[in-house]
Amino acid sequence: MANSDAPAVPSLPWRFSTRTLDPDEASEQGTQTYYPLRMDILGGADQFRMSIDAMQLGPILIGDCRFDADIKMDFAELRDFYHINIPLSGYLDSRNLGNEITATPNRAVLYGPTGDVQLSRWSARSRILCIKIRRAALEAELERLLQRPIRSPIDLAPSMDLTHGYGRVLRDLASMLAGQIGHKDPLTRQEIISAPLWHSMLTHLLASADHRYREELLSPRSPCRPPALKRAIEAMRASPETPFTAAGLAEIAGVSIRTLQAAFHTHVDVSPMAYLRDLRLERVHADLVASDPPRTSVTEVAHRWGFTHMGRFATAYSKKYGVHPVKTLRSAG
Known part of the structure; x- marks a missing residue:
């Protein structure tokens, strides 16, 4: 996600869990799982602990992430990805493209492929679903739904309501999938089940987040094409x-x-x-x-x-x- 000459991020197994008390180790694992980053502890360094339980689902990586101390992180632009942070508890302050958003269990924060990302405060003991989505997959899903080409990137709004409608369904679906990570034989490992689920994740994101195509996407279809x-x-x-x-x-x-x-x-x-x-x-x-x-x-x-x-x-x-x-x-x- 950083410069084009940045070292490649190592490939990961389809499912993994990690725990560490070492901030340097946490930064390295965060880079391997998500994007090259810089992390600093804001307070409670003696209580620092990071845990990540993550699973790859087609073009989506879902991570159930927690830090036991207040931290901040900085990323360069995501380029090949879109990203959503959905807090299940606690809060997250962040900034991207001039938008300062506080994510809570009622409101998710979204980042597109452009612009640096600053997580100015990840509050201690917050549990957040960090969802990394391949840019090409989300844009192809929108083109499939609209049945026409789109302008890239999709201008997703910087935040999204999780309390009702499509946003609540997206949060519940993400929580259900995160719950599968620890299962011995998760159903999501089966392609016949995983493919409809990740397509549903993408569709609900496109339906719940505001963007220039949303009205067209949700409006009743005009009379059939000739x-x-x-x-x-x-x-x-x-x-x-x-x-x-x-x-x-x-x-x-x-x-x-x-x-x-x-x-x-x-x-x-x-x-x-x-x-x-x-x-x-x-x-x-x-x-x-x-x-x-x-x-x-x-x-x-x-x-x-x-x-x-x-x-x-x-x-x-x-x-x-x-x-x-x-x-x-x-x-x-």
Whole structure:
């Protein structure tokens, strides 16, 4: 999360617990679990103790975290992640992008990929669910729900109400998942159960936090998209690697090129070919994140999904995800 030349954070097991009385050890474990950080004890150093019980759930890492002394922490911008802190007890004062928020059991604090983060006071004995979310996963979830590309990053509000509605459901879901961490055979280890759960976490976050797309996301759907538009979108989503052309898509849709382009601009806000490019970028990104770096090349994955000009591909990928595809591959695994 710091500079691009910062050492890679070691990979972690899918579930782990750690306890320490050593502040230096705590800083190291915090860096390994979350992001490179600087930690200072504000008071009660003789009572210092850190505990983390964490679990990876698809693109989400949920940590049940506690410090037995008042501490502060500083992070550089998160870049490839979104983050939520949900206190179950106590409070957390923090600052990001000029927003000073006190998180409590009734209000979560959220950080986007940009801007340094200062946790000015994590109150002693506060128990906080620290939820780290891959940026690409949350943005892909929003695009899936809206069925159109979005502008990245998502401008999530800096805090979120947890007392009712979607926010309360999100808090309860996060608490339930945290409760699974200590189970001998947690149900979340089974893909058939874990995938719907982490998708639900992302959906409830997008529904509860304010952002520029929330009204569209929650508003009743406008009348069904024209059948011609649906046919073109279904064809592209089913096989984005196919070398579609505007004329070929118009033929699939059963309308003229001009009519199809007008339908895309009216209902999706992009051209047919821009929609196809974004689909391909999503597939490339998903494959790079899941790849084994020594056995995979960016060129191979890009060609698999229909990109033939590597320079234009790399530019489009970097613009969408804020990082070169080679870096995504290096951080995979």
